[in-house]
Amino acid sequence: MTIGLPQFLVVSGALLALGLYAIVTRKNAVAMLMGVELVLNAGLLNLVAFSRYGGGLDGQVFALFGIVLAAAEAVVALAIVLQVFRAQRSVDAAKASQLKE
Amino acid sequence: MVSNLLAIGPELALTATIVLVLMADLAIGPRRARRATLLTLSVAGLAAAAAAFALLPEGPTAAFGGLVSGDGLGVFFRGLFLVAAFFGIAFGALSDEVPEGRFGEFSALLLSTTLGMCFLVQAQNLLMILLALELTSLPSYVLAGFRRGDRRSSEAALKYVIYGAAASGLMLYGFSLLYGLAGTLDLARIGPALAAKAASGSVAVRAGIALAALLSLAGFGYKVAAVPFHQWCPDVYEGAPTPVTAFLSVGPKAAGVAALIRFVVVGFGASAASVPAGGLPWPVLLGVLAMATMTLGNLAAIPQDNVKRLLAYSSIAHAGYLLMGVAVGTPDAIRAVAVYAPIYLLMNLGAFLAVLAVRARTGSESIADYRGLGGRAPLLSVCLAVFLFSLTGLPPLAGFIGKFYLFASVLNAGTPFFYVVAIVGVLNSVVSLFYYARLVKAMFLEASPEAAPAIPLPVPATALLAVLAIPTLVLGIWWSPLADLAARAAGIAG
Numbered sequence: 001m002t003i004g005l006p007q008f009l010v011v012s013g014a015l016l017a018l019g020l021y022a023i024v025t026r027k028n029a030v031a032m033l034m035g036v037e038l039v040l041n042a043g044l045l046n047l048v049a050f051s052r053y054g055g056g057l058d059g060q061v062f063a064l065f066g067i068v069l070a071a072a073e074a075v076v077a078l079a080i081v082l083q084v085f086r087a088q089r090s091v092d093a094a095k096a097s098q099l100k101e
Numbered sequence: 102m103v104s105n106l107l108a109i110g111p112e113l114a115l116t117a118t119i120v121l122v123l124m125a126d127l128a129i130g131p132r133r134a135r136r137a138t139l140l141t142l143s144v145a146g147l148a149a150a151a152a153a154f155a156l157l158p159e160g161p162t163a164a165f166g167g168l169v170s171g172d173g174l175g176v177f178f179r180g181l182f183l184v185a186a187f188f189g190i191a192f193g194a195l196s197d198e199v200p201e202g203r204f205g206e207f208s209a210l211l212l213s214t215t216l217g218m219c220f221l222v223q224a225q226n227l228l229m230i231l232l233a234l235e236l237t238s239l240p241s242y243v244l245a246g247f248r249r250g251d252r253r254s255s256e257a258a259l260k261y262v263i264y265g266a267a268a269s270g271l272m273l274y275g276f277s278l279l280y281g282l283a284g285t286l287d288l289a290r291i292g293p294a295l296a297a298k299a300a301s302g303s304v305a306v307r308a309g310i311a312l313a314a315l316l317s318l319a320g321f322g323y324k325v326a327a328v329p330f331h332q333w334c335p336d337v338y339e340g341a342p343t344p345v346t347a348f349l350s351v352g353p354k355a356a357g358v359a360a361l362i363r364f365v366v367v368g369f370g371a372s373a374a375s376v377p378a379g380g381l382p383w384p385v386l387l388g389v390l391a392m393a394t395m396t397l398g399n400l401a402a403i404p405q406d407n408v409k410r411l412l413a414y415s416s417i418a419h420a421g422y423l424l425m426g427v428a429v430g431t432p433d434a435i436r437a438v439a440v441y442a443p444i445y446l447l448m449n450l451g452a453f454l455a456v457l458a459v460r461a462r463t464g465s466e467s468i469a470d471y472r473g474l475g476g477r478a479p480l481l482s483v484c485l486a487v488f489l490f491s492l493t494g495l496p497p498l499a500g501f502i503g504k505f506y507l508f509a510s511v512l513n514a515g516t517p518f519f520y521v522v523a524i525v526g527v528l529n530s531v532v533s534l535f536y537y538a539r540l541v542k543a544m545f546l547e548a549s550p551e552a553a554p555a556i557p558l559p560v561p562a563t564a565l566l567a568v569l570a571i572p573t574l575v576l577g578i579w580w581s582p583l584a585d586l587a588a589r590a591a592g593i594a595g
Contacts, residue, residue, distance in 0.1 A: 016274055023267050032263050039270030046277035058286045059277075062228045066273060069235050073266055076239050080246050080258045087255045093263070096256040099336040 008049035015042035029081045029091045033074065040070045108164035108171045110153030111179055115216045118146025119209050126205025136204045140194045143208045147187050154180065161592065167287055168229045170363075175223030177439055177590030178359045181446065182222075182352055186215040188450050188565070189348030195562055196457055198248060198342035207247065211348060213240040218356035225367070227276045227286040230360060231269070234320060237353050238265050245341040245349070257340025264333040265323060272320025278313035282306065288368040295369070314369070314381055321364065324357030325420045328393040335401075338413035343460055346409055347453030350416040351446045358423045358438060366430050385518060387428035392525045395421025399532045408456050408466050411536060412449070415492060418533060419445055422504065425511050425522055432591040434510035439587035441503035444576060448491040448500055451569035454562065455485035462556045468540060473549025478556035480563070482544045484570045489537040491573050494530050499576035504530065506584070 015038050022035025044063045051059025085091050106113065122142055129135050154176070158164075161172035169175070189211050193199045199207045217236030224230040242265060246258025280286055283294035298306055322330035338346045365371045371383035398418030405411040423445075426438035456466065458481055463470050475482040491500035504526075511523045558566070576583060 012274075012277075019270065020267075023263075029259060029263065033266065036263070036266040036270050039267065040273055043270065043273035043277040046274065047280060050277065050281035055280060055284050058228075059280055062276075062280070062286065065228060065232060069232065072239060073235065073269070076242050077262045077266055080242060080255070080262050083246055083249060084255045084259045087250070087252045093259065096259055098253045098256055099260075099340050 005049055005053040008045060012042040012045040012049070015039070015045065027092050027094045029084065029093045029096075030078075032093060033077050033081070036077075037070060037074065040066065040073075044070075104158045104162070105164040107156045108158055108162065109169060110156050111150040111183070112216060112219050114146060114150035114153045115212055115219065118143065118149070119212045119216065121146065122205055122209045122212065126209070129205075131202060136194060136201045139205045139208055140190065143190050143212065144187065146212070147183050147190075151180070151183050163225060167289070168226045169220070169223045170225040171223065173589040173592035174359060174363065174435065174439075177587065178222040178355060178442070179219045181355060181443055182215050182218045184443075185348060185352040185355070185446055185450075186211060188569075189344060189352065191561075191565055192344035192347055192450075192454065192457060193342075195461075195559070195565070196342065196344045197461055199344060203247075207244070207344075210240040210244050210247075211345075214244070214348075214352065218352055221356045222359040222363070224360065225288045225363070227279065227288070227291075230288075230364070231273060231276060231320075234272070234324065234360070235269060237324070237356060238269065241345075241349055241353060244345045245337050247342050247345060253340040254342065257337045260333050260340075261337045264330075268320050268323035268330060271316045275313045275316025275319070278309060279317065282309055282313060288363065291368050292370045311381060314383075317364070318361075318386075321357050321361040322390070325354050325361065325424070326394075326417050327390055327420055327424060328397045328417070331394070331397070331417050331420075334417055335410050335413040338416070339407055339410045339466075343409065343453060343457045346413075347450055347457070350412065350453070351449050354416065354420060354423075355442045355446065358420070358427060358442070361424075362427050362430070362435055362438065365427060366435070371430055384428050384430065384514075387424055387430075388518060388522045391421045391424035391428055392522060393421075394418070394424060395526065395529045399529050399536075402533070402536045405536070406468050408468055408471070408540070411468070411540070412452055412456070415533065415537075416449065418529065419449070419492070421529070422507055422526060425526055426507050428522070429510055429514045429519065431510065431514065433513055434507075436584075436587045436591040437506035437510040439590035440506045440580075440584055443583065444491075444499040444503040444573075447569050447573050447576075448488045448498075451488035451566065451573060452485060452492065454566055454569060455481055455488070458558060458562055459556060462554055468543055469550070470553070471540060471543045472547040473544070473553065474556070475545040477549060477553060478558065481556060481558055481566070484566050486541045486544065487570055487573055489541055491577070493534045493537050495534075497574075497577040499573045499580070502577055502580045 019035045019038030023032050026032050044066045047059040047063045081091055125142055163170050190208050193207050214237055217233050220233035224233050242258055242262040245261045246255050248254035282298055283291040326334040365383055395418045398414050402411050402414035423438055426434040491498035494500045494504040508523050511519050
């Protein structure tokens, strides 16, 4: 079997599904952010795959920017998680419930 | 090359200001006039950015190989964002929620968000849209959690960042699919490419286009807090410091709406007057989204007891009104959105300024503490009442004119579906009167609680209140300058 575009799309689809599953089911804020990383990487994998199979270089450039973007987002998100941990001694998103109806 | 740089002159000025504010913040140290110095520096930077508009190249000329568009829509909204940034920074200087020692950080973060918004409204390329959206989002996450020791502020930031990161992840995935289907990142070329694909393609291709469009919509929907991507909004608006809430409720929201207009109208050629590329029913999709957003926002606002939370739901409802205009998508409707956005900015910032002033004195955001405010702070109460009635859309206030333009453009679309949208919009305005009037009733018809403090207004706050209230009154009677200005915003480079 030769590896082609469909195989990459299946892998990225699986990454997207796993990432979304983690975001929806996890209570731990850090685990939710790991889910976000999976979703981001699914998109980046798509971009590189489309670029390799006939889309020109745009996709690879996008993916490079995307990697930097994911890093920047992780930095800000983890800093905020740290602040939440200082405030309530836990990173459990379910315990962050001062604000609700 | 030079014309490219001139095309982003305001952004360059903002960038320089951010660097200068950060450096000055370090250099000044804990001296007494620190806040005043940094405030002056920030406002001077905004003025320089505004002056750079005079150097913009004539006509809609795309710069940087088509990454930014330089058209009327971009110019109009960039001007609006500078105004929003000015008020955001001024509110921060007035509020006790931003400590003097950290005002430099606050100002730099807020200006960074503004920079992101300015790039977002003119981005003509999927990569540029995503980068600008992140540049808008990342500093605003930090701003939401600006009060470090405060549990509610931290929690607001956590909710904001998790929802935001998930939405931008989905958007990236949607963009990657669009790139795969169209073979280009350029918005203007995506529409024709998708149309060709959809015409010759199989069901799978059509499903792919629909999936890509919906996932991309998640990112925009999150930024404007449209149903079903709105869950973060009330919590973040309640928990964030009041100046930040005021800024977030007007700036990024308007940026999201403007970027969505560009994405849908330029990228997909969608409007009520034409069949969109790729066969997606954008007008119906966005129309349904608009109806759901305004209905949920208004109904959920009714039982709220916290004023910031009430205004959060009200801002969701207003996102719904704006989305009506996006759904129609004709130049007429884009102009209506451009009329509504600055009016919404004035009245919403005004309402938050009043909340800020009351909070500074009583430390409370509860509607119960607004009882009898009319007697304790007559000017503030009258102004707040004006803003609230304007938000409802009662004549002769500016909010009425904004809604008039929006509803007229929706009716002009002339299809039965948009008649339904307009009727739902009008019914929603009636519902919104209920909760806005509840606050007005508490202020003027109910007696003050025992030992309620008088609320003196500092001079700067009074001046800002006047700057916001007078246009809200005047634009309700004499709106043609704004309408003429907004007509230029309807010129989108395709």
